[in-house]
Amino acid sequence: MNTQITDSGHARAWIEISRGALAANAAFLKSRLPEHCRLMPAVKAEAYGHGAVPVARELSKAGVDAFCVACVQEGVALREAGIEGEILVLGYTHPEEFYLLEKYRISQTVVDREYARLLSGYGRKLHVHVGIDTGMRRLGERSDEISGIIDIFRTENLVFDGIFTHLSADDRLTAADIEFTLRQAREFDTVVSAIADSGFPVPKRHLLASYGVVNYPQLGGDYARIGIALYGMLGTTEDTEPWKAFLTPVMSLRARIATVRELYAGESAGYGNDFTADKNMRIATVTIGYADGYPRSLSNGAGRMLINGRYAPIIGRICMDQTSVDVTDIPDARQGGIATLIGRDGENEITACELADKAGTITNEILSRMGTRIERFVTE
Ligand SMILES: *Cc1c(COP(=O)(O)O)cnc(C)c1O
Numbered sequence: 001m002n003t004q005i006t007d008s009g010h011a012r013a014w015i016e017i018s019r020g021a022l023a024a025n026a027a028f029l030k031s032r033l034p035e036h037c038r039l040m041p042a043v044k045a046e047a048y049g050h051g052a053v054p055v056a057r058e059l060s061k062a063g064v065d066a067f068c069v070a071c072v073q074e075g076v077a078l079r080e081a082g083i084e085g086e087i088l089v090l091g092y093t094h095p096e097e098f099y100l101l102e103k104y105r106i107s108q109t110v111v112d113r114e115y116a117r118l119l120s121g122y123g124r125k126l127h128v129h130v131g132i133d134t135g136m137r138r139l140g141e142r143s144d145e146i147s148g149i150i151d152i153f154r155t156e157n158l159v160f161d162g163i164f165t166h167l168s169a170d171d172r173l174t175a176a177d178i179e180f181t182l183r184q185a186r187e188f189d190t191v192v193s194a195i196a197d198s199g200f201p202v203p204k205r206h207l208l209a210s211y212g213v214v215n216y217p218q219l220g221g222d223y224a225r226i227g228i229a230l231y232g233m234l235g236t237t238e239d240t241e242p243w244k245a246f247l248t249p250v251m252s253l254r255a256r257i258a259t260v261r262e263l264y265a266g267e268s269a270g271y272g273n274d275f276t277a278d279k280n281m282r283i284a285t286v287t288i289g290y291a292d293g294y295p296r297s298l299s300n301g302a303g304r305m306l307i308n309g310r311y312a313p314i315i316g317r318i319c320m321d322q323t324s325v326d327v328t329d330i331p332d333a334r335q336g337g338i339a340t341l342i343g344r345d346g347e348n349e350i351t352a353c354e355l356a357d358k359a360g361t362i363t364n365e366i367l368s369r370m371g372t373r374i375e376r377f378v379t380e
Contacts, residue, residue, distance in 0.1 A: 005252075005340070005345060006379045011375040012255065012373070013254070013256070013287055013373065013374045013375070014375040014376065015049070015050065015051070015254075015370060015377075016254070016377065016378075017050050017251065017376060017377065017378045018249075018250050018252070018379055019378050019379065020248075020380055022055065022059070022062075022230070022231075023062050025230050025232050025247050025248060025250065026039060026064065026226075028246045029210075029224065029229055032213055032214070032217040033208075033224055036222065037221055037224055038224075039066070039223070039224055039230075040067060040068050040086070040088065040224065041055075041064060041067055041068070041227070042067075042068050042090075042209070043055055043059075043074070044069045044070035044090070044227070045070065046370070048231050048367040048368045049293065049366075049368050049369065050250060051376035052069075052077065052078060053077065053078065053081040054376060054377070056078055060083060060084065060085070064085075065085035065086065066085050066086035066087075066088070067083065067086070067087050068087070068088045068089075068225050069087060069089055069090065071089060071091055071093070072089050072093045072101060072104075072108075073100075075100075075101075075106040076100055076104050079105070086161070087104075087105075087107065088107045088108075088109065088129055088162070089106060089107065089108050089109060090139075091109065091111075092115075093108055095121070095122070098119065098126065099122075101127070102124060105127070107127040107161055107162070108126060108128050109131045109139065109164075110130045110131055110158075111131055111139045111140065112131075112139075112140070113145075113148045113149075113152050116128075116155045116158065117155065119155075119157070120155045120156050120157045120158060125158075125159055126157065126158060127158075127159045127161050128158050128160060128161065129160075129162030129163060129164055129203070129204075129206075130149070130160065130163045130203075131165070131166075132164065132187075134165045134166075134183075134184040134185075135168050135180065136165075136167075138166070140164075143165070143187040143190070143191050144187075146190075146194045149195070150195065153198070153200045160200070160203045161203055162206060162222075163191070163195070163202070163204070163205055163206075164205065164206040164207060164221075164223075164225075165187075165188045166209065167181055167185075167207060167208070167209065167212050167216075169181055170208075170209070170211040170212045170215055170216060171211040171234075171235065173215060181215075181216060184207075188205075188207055205221050205222050206223035206225060207221050208220075208221055208225065208226075209224075209225050210226050210227055210228045210229035210230070210234065211229075211234065211239075213226055214229060214243060228363060228364050228367075229247060230250075231250045231367060232248045232249035232250045233247060233249055233351070233353055233363050235356070235362035235363055235364060236356060237351070237357050240353050240363075249343070249351060249352060251342055251343070251352065251367065251370075252340065252342060252343025253341040253342040253343060253370070254338050254339065255292075255338075255339050256286070256336060256337070257286055257287075257307070257334065257335055257337040258286065258322065259284070259285050259335055260282060260284045260285075260327060260334055260335060261282070261283060261285075262283075263280070263282070264277065265277055265278060265279050269315060269324060270315070270316025270317050271316070271319065272317060274316045275300065275315045275324075282326075282327050282328050282331075282333070283315060283327060284307065284312065284324065284325050284337075284339070285322050285324050286323050286324070286325060286339045287322060288321075288322070288339075288341065289318055289319045289321040289322050289323055290318050290319070291320045291373070292373055292374055293366075293369040293374070294318060294323065295355065295359040296317070297359045297360065298314055298318060298355065298359055299318045300314070300317065301313050301315065303359075305339040305340060305341050305350070306339065306340040306343075306344075306345035306348055307325070307327060307330050307337065307338070307339050307340075307345070308330055308333060308337070308345070308346070309348055310346075310348070311348065312326055312327050312333070312339070314326075325339065352367055
Protein backbone atom coordinates (compact mmCIF):
# COMPACT_ATOMS: atom_id res chain seq x y z
CA MET A 1 0.00 0.00 0.00
CA ASN A 2 1.12 3.55 -0.68
CA THR A 3 4.30 2.51 -2.44
CA GLN A 4 3.25 3.89 -5.79
CA ILE A 5 3.42 7.59 -6.52
CA THR A 6 0.40 8.78 -8.43
CA ASP A 7 1.30 11.81 -10.52
CA SER A 8 -1.69 14.12 -10.28
CA GLY A 9 -0.92 15.36 -13.79
CA HIS A 10 -0.70 19.06 -13.17
CA ALA A 11 -1.21 19.81 -9.48
CA ARG A 12 1.22 21.96 -7.54
CA ALA A 13 0.71 20.02 -4.29
CA TRP A 14 -1.59 17.12 -3.61
CA ILE A 15 -2.74 14.53 -1.12
CA GLU A 16 -3.29 10.91 -2.12
CA ILE A 17 -5.82 9.10 0.05
CA SER A 18 -5.20 5.36 0.07
CA ARG A 19 -8.55 3.58 -0.15
CA GLY A 20 -6.91 0.28 0.83
CA ALA A 21 -5.25 1.72 3.93
CA LEU A 22 -8.46 3.43 5.05
CA ALA A 23 -10.50 0.24 4.68
CA ALA A 24 -7.83 -1.89 6.40
CA ASN A 25 -7.53 0.52 9.36
CA ALA A 26 -11.33 0.62 9.76
CA ALA A 27 -11.50 -3.19 9.67
CA PHE A 28 -8.68 -3.53 12.21
CA LEU A 29 -10.24 -1.06 14.66
CA LYS A 30 -13.64 -2.70 14.27
CA SER A 31 -12.08 -6.11 14.96
CA ARG A 32 -10.83 -4.92 18.38
CA LEU A 33 -14.31 -3.92 19.51
CA PRO A 34 -17.26 -5.98 20.72
CA GLU A 35 -19.44 -7.22 17.84
CA HIS A 36 -22.29 -4.74 18.38
CA CYS A 37 -20.02 -1.67 18.60
CA ARG A 38 -20.22 0.34 15.38
CA LEU A 39 -17.72 2.80 13.98
CA MET A 40 -18.56 6.50 14.04
CA PRO A 41 -15.49 7.94 12.32
CA ALA A 42 -14.45 11.50 13.16
CA VAL A 43 -14.34 13.29 9.80
CA LYS A 44 -14.02 16.74 11.37
CA ALA A 45 -11.43 19.21 10.08
CA GLU A 46 -11.68 17.75 6.56
CA ALA A 47 -11.20 14.24 7.93
CA TYR A 48 -7.96 15.31 9.60
CA GLY A 49 -6.83 17.02 6.42
CA HIS A 50 -7.56 14.13 4.07
CA GLY A 51 -10.82 15.60 2.71
CA ALA A 52 -14.10 14.93 4.52
CA VAL A 53 -16.21 14.14 1.47
CA PRO A 54 -13.90 11.62 -0.22
CA VAL A 55 -13.15 9.93 3.11
CA ALA A 56 -16.83 9.73 4.13
CA ARG A 57 -17.70 8.41 0.65
CA GLU A 58 -15.11 5.64 0.88
CA LEU A 59 -16.20 4.71 4.40
CA SER A 60 -19.87 4.70 3.37
CA LYS A 61 -19.03 2.27 0.58
CA ALA A 62 -17.32 0.10 3.20
CA GLY A 63 -20.53 0.01 5.25
CA VAL A 64 -19.96 2.81 7.77
CA ASP A 65 -23.21 4.67 8.47
CA ALA A 66 -22.36 7.13 11.27
CA PHE A 67 -19.94 10.06 11.34
CA CYS A 68 -18.98 12.78 13.76
CA VAL A 69 -17.96 16.33 12.90
CA ALA A 70 -16.93 19.38 14.93
CA CYS A 71 -19.50 21.88 13.69
CA VAL A 72 -22.82 21.98 11.88
CA GLN A 73 -21.31 23.37 8.65
CA GLU A 74 -19.14 20.27 8.35
CA GLY A 75 -22.29 18.17 8.65
CA VAL A 76 -24.08 20.22 6.00
CA ALA A 77 -21.15 19.77 3.60
CA LEU A 78 -21.38 15.98 4.02
CA ARG A 79 -25.14 15.95 3.42
CA GLU A 80 -24.78 18.18 0.35
CA ALA A 81 -22.28 15.65 -1.00
CA GLY A 82 -24.90 12.93 -0.50
CA ILE A 83 -23.57 11.25 2.65
CA GLU A 84 -26.32 9.27 4.40
CA GLY A 85 -26.63 7.89 7.92
CA GLU A 86 -26.10 9.51 11.29
CA ILE A 87 -24.05 12.71 11.48
CA LEU A 88 -23.28 14.03 14.97
CA VAL A 89 -21.97 17.52 15.74
CA LEU A 90 -19.56 17.11 18.67
CA GLY A 91 -19.33 20.83 19.43
CA TYR A 92 -21.54 23.87 20.01
CA THR A 93 -24.03 25.09 17.42
CA HIS A 94 -25.40 28.64 17.66
CA PRO A 95 -29.21 28.72 18.16
CA GLU A 96 -29.61 30.72 14.93
CA GLU A 97 -28.20 27.68 13.14
CA PHE A 98 -30.48 25.09 14.76
CA TYR A 99 -32.56 25.13 11.57
CA LEU A 100 -29.59 23.54 9.78
CA LEU A 101 -29.71 20.60 12.21
CA GLU A 102 -33.34 20.04 11.32
CA LYS A 103 -33.04 20.71 7.60
CA TYR A 104 -30.04 18.40 7.11
CA ARG A 105 -31.05 15.74 9.71
CA ILE A 106 -27.92 16.30 11.79
CA SER A 107 -27.70 15.30 15.47
CA GLN A 108 -26.44 17.81 18.01
CA THR A 109 -24.43 17.31 21.20
CA VAL A 110 -26.15 18.65 24.32
CA VAL A 111 -23.19 20.56 25.79
CA ASP A 112 -24.89 21.22 29.17
CA ARG A 113 -28.38 21.49 30.63
CA GLU A 114 -28.92 25.18 29.76
CA TYR A 115 -28.16 24.24 26.17
CA ALA A 116 -30.81 21.51 26.31
CA ARG A 117 -33.34 24.25 27.02
CA LEU A 118 -32.07 26.33 24.10
CA LEU A 119 -32.41 23.34 21.77
CA SER A 120 -35.91 22.71 23.11
CA GLY A 121 -36.77 26.36 22.50
CA TYR A 122 -36.33 25.80 18.79
CA GLY A 123 -39.86 24.39 19.05
CA ARG A 124 -39.51 21.47 16.67
CA LYS A 125 -37.97 18.05 17.10
CA LEU A 126 -34.17 17.97 17.09
CA HIS A 127 -32.04 14.84 17.38
CA VAL A 128 -29.41 14.93 20.12
CA HIS A 129 -26.65 13.00 21.87
CA VAL A 130 -26.26 14.05 25.50
CA GLY A 131 -22.67 14.88 26.45
CA ILE A 132 -21.53 13.72 29.89
CA ASP A 133 -18.45 15.28 31.48
CA THR A 134 -16.58 12.58 33.41
CA GLY A 135 -13.24 14.39 33.65
CA MET A 136 -12.34 16.18 30.43
CA ARG A 137 -14.02 19.36 31.79
CA ARG A 138 -14.77 20.62 28.33
CA LEU A 139 -18.32 19.80 27.24
CA GLY A 140 -21.23 17.86 28.70
CA GLU A 141 -23.19 17.90 31.92
CA ARG A 142 -21.10 16.78 34.92
CA SER A 143 -21.54 13.08 35.69
CA ASP A 144 -22.15 13.88 39.40
CA GLU A 145 -25.14 16.09 38.48
CA ILE A 146 -27.45 13.13 38.05
CA SER A 147 -30.67 15.09 38.61
CA GLY A 148 -29.55 17.70 36.08
CA ILE A 149 -28.92 14.94 33.55
CA ILE A 150 -32.34 13.40 34.21
CA ASP A 151 -33.84 16.87 33.65
CA ILE A 152 -32.22 16.94 30.23
CA PHE A 153 -34.05 13.71 29.40
CA ARG A 154 -37.34 15.35 30.41
CA THR A 155 -36.82 18.22 27.96
CA GLU A 156 -39.49 18.60 25.30
CA ASN A 157 -38.77 18.49 21.57
CA LEU A 158 -35.52 16.54 21.91
CA VAL A 159 -35.09 13.09 20.39
CA PHE A 160 -32.43 11.25 22.40
CA ASP A 161 -30.35 9.20 19.98
CA GLY A 162 -27.21 8.95 22.08
CA ILE A 163 -25.30 9.67 25.26
CA PHE A 164 -21.53 9.92 25.39
CA THR A 165 -18.46 10.91 27.30
CA HIS A 166 -14.87 11.59 26.25
CA LEU A 167 -11.85 9.98 27.90
CA SER A 168 -9.11 12.49 28.72
CA ALA A 169 -6.18 10.33 29.86
CA ASP A 170 -6.51 7.21 27.72
CA ASP A 171 -3.28 7.84 25.80
CA ARG A 172 -0.89 6.94 28.63
CA LEU A 173 -0.93 3.78 30.69
CA THR A 174 0.52 4.78 34.05
CA ALA A 175 -1.33 3.34 37.04
CA ALA A 176 -2.82 6.79 37.74
CA ASP A 177 -4.01 7.20 34.13
CA ILE A 178 -5.58 3.74 34.09
CA GLU A 179 -7.34 4.39 37.37
CA PHE A 180 -8.61 7.76 36.11
CA THR A 181 -9.86 6.28 32.83
CA LEU A 182 -11.65 3.39 34.51
CA ARG A 183 -13.24 5.85 36.92
CA GLN A 184 -14.48 7.91 33.95
CA ALA A 185 -16.02 4.76 32.45
CA ARG A 186 -17.64 3.80 35.78
CA GLU A 187 -19.14 7.26 36.24
CA PHE A 188 -20.53 7.10 32.73
CA ASP A 189 -22.11 3.70 33.53
CA THR A 190 -23.62 5.14 36.70
CA VAL A 191 -25.25 7.93 34.68
CA VAL A 192 -26.60 5.43 32.16
CA SER A 193 -28.08 3.26 34.95
CA ALA A 194 -29.71 6.29 36.55
CA ILE A 195 -31.37 7.16 33.25
CA ALA A 196 -32.69 3.61 32.92
CA ASP A 197 -33.86 3.63 36.58
CA SER A 198 -35.80 6.82 35.89
CA GLY A 199 -37.72 4.99 33.21
CA PHE A 200 -36.15 6.55 30.13
CA PRO A 201 -35.06 4.34 27.26
CA VAL A 202 -31.25 4.28 27.22
CA PRO A 203 -29.99 5.74 23.94
CA LYS A 204 -26.85 4.60 22.11
CA ARG A 205 -23.80 4.90 24.40
CA HIS A 206 -20.27 5.84 23.32
CA LEU A 207 -17.01 6.75 25.02
CA LEU A 208 -14.06 5.47 22.98
CA ALA A 209 -11.94 7.52 20.58
CA SER A 210 -8.75 6.19 18.96
CA TYR A 211 -6.66 5.74 22.09
CA GLY A 212 -9.67 4.19 23.79
CA VAL A 213 -10.00 1.59 21.03
CA VAL A 214 -6.34 0.61 21.18
CA ASN A 215 -5.91 0.77 24.97
CA TYR A 216 -9.37 -0.01 26.37
CA PRO A 217 -11.35 -1.92 23.71
CA GLN A 218 -13.18 -3.85 26.44
CA LEU A 219 -15.04 -0.64 27.38
CA GLY A 220 -16.97 -1.09 24.13
CA GLY A 221 -20.15 0.95 23.77
CA ASP A 222 -22.55 1.21 20.84
CA TYR A 223 -20.25 3.45 18.79
CA ALA A 224 -16.50 4.18 18.69
CA ARG A 225 -15.63 7.72 17.57
CA ILE A 226 -12.36 6.94 15.84
CA GLY A 227 -10.24 9.70 14.33
CA ILE A 228 -6.47 9.59 14.18
CA ALA A 229 -6.13 5.77 14.25
CA LEU A 230 -8.45 5.48 11.27
CA TYR A 231 -5.95 7.60 9.35
CA GLY A 232 -3.25 5.07 10.16
CA MET A 233 -1.36 6.33 13.21
CA LEU A 234 -1.55 7.64 16.74
CA GLY A 235 -0.34 11.02 17.96
CA THR A 236 3.39 10.33 18.10
CA THR A 237 6.02 7.92 16.78
CA GLU A 238 6.31 6.29 20.20
CA ASP A 239 2.56 5.69 20.53
CA THR A 240 2.28 4.44 16.95
CA GLU A 241 5.18 1.98 17.18
CA PRO A 242 3.26 -0.98 18.75
CA TRP A 243 0.45 -0.64 16.17
CA LYS A 244 2.57 -0.20 13.05
CA ALA A 245 1.79 -3.69 11.77
CA PHE A 246 -1.96 -2.98 12.00
CA LEU A 247 -2.35 0.68 11.04
CA THR A 248 -1.29 2.03 7.65
CA PRO A 249 -0.99 5.77 6.95
CA VAL A 250 -3.78 6.86 4.59
CA MET A 251 -2.25 10.16 3.48
CA SER A 252 0.63 10.77 1.12
CA LEU A 253 1.56 14.43 0.60
CA ARG A 254 3.42 15.38 -2.55
CA ALA A 255 4.45 18.57 -4.30
CA ARG A 256 6.13 19.52 -7.53
CA ILE A 257 9.66 20.72 -8.16
CA ALA A 258 9.50 24.22 -9.68
CA THR A 259 13.16 24.58 -10.49
CA VAL A 260 16.59 23.10 -9.80
CA ARG A 261 19.59 25.43 -9.61
CA GLU A 262 23.20 25.74 -8.54
CA LEU A 263 24.22 27.24 -5.24
CA TYR A 264 27.94 27.99 -5.22
CA ALA A 265 30.21 27.70 -2.20
CA GLY A 266 29.89 30.79 -0.04
CA GLU A 267 26.47 31.81 -1.41
CA SER A 268 23.40 32.05 0.81
CA ALA A 269 19.80 31.10 0.04
CA GLY A 270 16.38 32.06 1.31
CA TYR A 271 14.97 34.70 3.64
CA GLY A 272 17.47 36.16 6.06
CA ASN A 273 20.26 34.40 4.14
CA ASP A 274 19.82 31.74 6.82
CA PHE A 275 21.55 29.05 4.80
CA THR A 276 25.08 29.40 3.41
CA ALA A 277 26.63 26.75 1.14
CA ASP A 278 30.00 25.45 2.28
CA LYS A 279 30.51 23.72 -1.07
CA ASN A 280 29.01 23.85 -4.54
CA MET A 281 25.48 22.45 -4.33
CA ARG A 282 22.30 21.89 -6.29
CA ILE A 283 19.04 22.94 -4.70
CA ALA A 284 15.43 22.36 -5.71
CA THR A 285 12.53 24.70 -5.03
CA VAL A 286 9.38 22.72 -4.18
CA THR A 287 5.91 24.20 -4.60
CA ILE A 288 4.58 23.88 -1.07
CA GLY A 289 4.99 26.07 2.00
CA TYR A 290 3.68 26.85 5.43
CA ALA A 291 0.41 28.26 4.04
CA ASP A 292 -0.25 24.70 2.86
CA GLY A 293 0.21 23.38 6.40
CA TYR A 294 3.84 22.33 6.11
CA PRO A 295 5.23 23.44 9.49
CA ARG A 296 7.68 26.33 9.28
CA SER A 297 9.50 24.87 12.27
CA LEU A 298 10.95 22.24 9.91
CA SER A 299 13.19 24.95 8.37
CA ASN A 300 16.98 24.78 8.32
CA GLY A 301 17.48 21.05 8.12
CA ALA A 302 14.90 20.05 10.73
CA GLY A 303 12.77 18.48 8.00
CA ARG A 304 13.38 16.57 4.79
CA MET A 305 11.57 15.41 1.67
CA LEU A 306 11.95 12.39 -0.59
CA ILE A 307 12.88 12.92 -4.22
CA ASN A 308 13.34 9.93 -6.51
CA GLY A 309 13.54 7.72 -3.43
CA ARG A 310 16.31 9.70 -1.71
CA TYR A 311 16.17 12.08 1.25
CA ALA A 312 16.57 15.78 0.49
CA PRO A 313 17.11 17.98 3.59
CA ILE A 314 15.35 21.32 3.80
CA ILE A 315 17.66 24.27 3.49
CA GLY A 316 16.94 27.77 4.77
CA ARG A 317 13.56 28.98 5.88
CA ILE A 318 10.35 27.43 4.67
CA CYS A 319 8.39 30.12 2.79
CA MET A 320 4.63 30.63 2.60
CA ASP A 321 4.29 28.86 -0.76
CA GLN A 322 7.67 27.25 -1.47
CA THR A 323 10.42 25.29 0.22
CA SER A 324 14.02 24.65 -0.85
CA VAL A 325 15.80 21.33 -0.47
CA ASP A 326 19.33 20.10 -1.07
CA VAL A 327 19.44 17.78 -4.11
CA THR A 328 23.21 17.74 -4.58
CA ASP A 329 23.19 13.94 -4.19
CA ILE A 330 20.05 13.44 -6.29
CA PRO A 331 21.33 14.16 -9.81
CA ASP A 332 18.09 13.13 -11.51
CA ALA A 333 16.01 15.71 -9.58
CA ARG A 334 14.47 17.98 -12.18
CA GLN A 335 11.86 20.61 -12.92
CA GLY A 336 8.34 19.15 -12.87
CA GLY A 337 9.48 16.19 -10.76
CA ILE A 338 7.77 15.08 -7.57
CA ALA A 339 8.78 15.58 -3.95
CA THR A 340 7.19 13.45 -1.23
CA LEU A 341 6.66 15.28 2.06
CA ILE A 342 4.66 12.51 3.75
CA GLY A 343 4.54 8.96 2.45
CA ARG A 344 6.68 6.47 0.60
CA ASP A 345 8.91 6.91 -2.40
CA GLY A 346 10.79 3.78 -3.34
CA GLU A 347 12.39 2.12 -0.33
CA ASN A 348 12.11 5.15 1.91
CA GLU A 349 9.30 6.76 3.86
CA ILE A 350 8.56 9.96 5.73
CA THR A 351 5.73 9.59 8.22
CA ALA A 352 3.42 12.22 9.66
CA CYS A 353 4.80 10.99 13.01
CA GLU A 354 8.26 12.12 11.94
CA LEU A 355 6.93 15.56 11.04
CA ALA A 356 5.01 15.82 14.31
CA ASP A 357 8.01 14.80 16.42
CA LYS A 358 10.32 17.23 14.61
CA ALA A 359 7.78 20.06 14.71
CA GLY A 360 7.09 19.52 18.41
CA THR A 361 3.44 18.62 17.98
CA ILE A 362 1.16 15.62 17.42
CA THR A 363 0.13 14.04 14.14
CA ASN A 364 -3.46 15.23 14.62
CA GLU A 365 -2.26 18.83 14.26
CA ILE A 366 0.03 18.09 11.31
CA LEU A 367 -2.74 16.33 9.36
CA SER A 368 -5.65 18.60 10.23
CA ARG A 369 -3.80 21.75 9.15
CA MET A 370 -3.25 20.60 5.56
CA GLY A 371 -4.26 23.59 3.47
CA THR A 372 -7.15 24.20 1.13
CA ARG A 373 -4.84 24.77 -1.87
CA ILE A 374 -3.77 21.14 -1.80
CA GLU A 375 -5.67 18.91 -4.22
CA ARG A 376 -6.97 15.63 -2.87
CA PHE A 377 -7.74 12.40 -4.59
CA VAL A 378 -8.34 8.79 -3.78
CA THR A 379 -5.90 6.10 -4.94
CA GLU A 380 -5.97 2.34 -4.48
C1 LIG B 1 -11.97 14.51 17.82
C2 LIG B 1 -12.78 13.69 18.72
C3 LIG B 1 -12.76 12.29 18.62
C4 LIG B 1 -11.77 11.55 17.75
O1 LIG B 1 -10.54 11.57 18.43
P1 LIG B 1 -9.27 10.71 17.98
O2 LIG B 1 -8.39 10.77 19.17
O3 LIG B 1 -8.67 11.40 16.80
O4 LIG B 1 -9.73 9.36 17.65
C5 LIG B 1 -13.63 11.57 19.40
N1 LIG B 1 -14.47 12.19 20.25
C6 LIG B 1 -14.51 13.53 20.41
C7 LIG B 1 -15.47 14.13 21.37
C8 LIG B 1 -13.66 14.33 19.66
O5 LIG B 1 -13.67 15.65 19.82
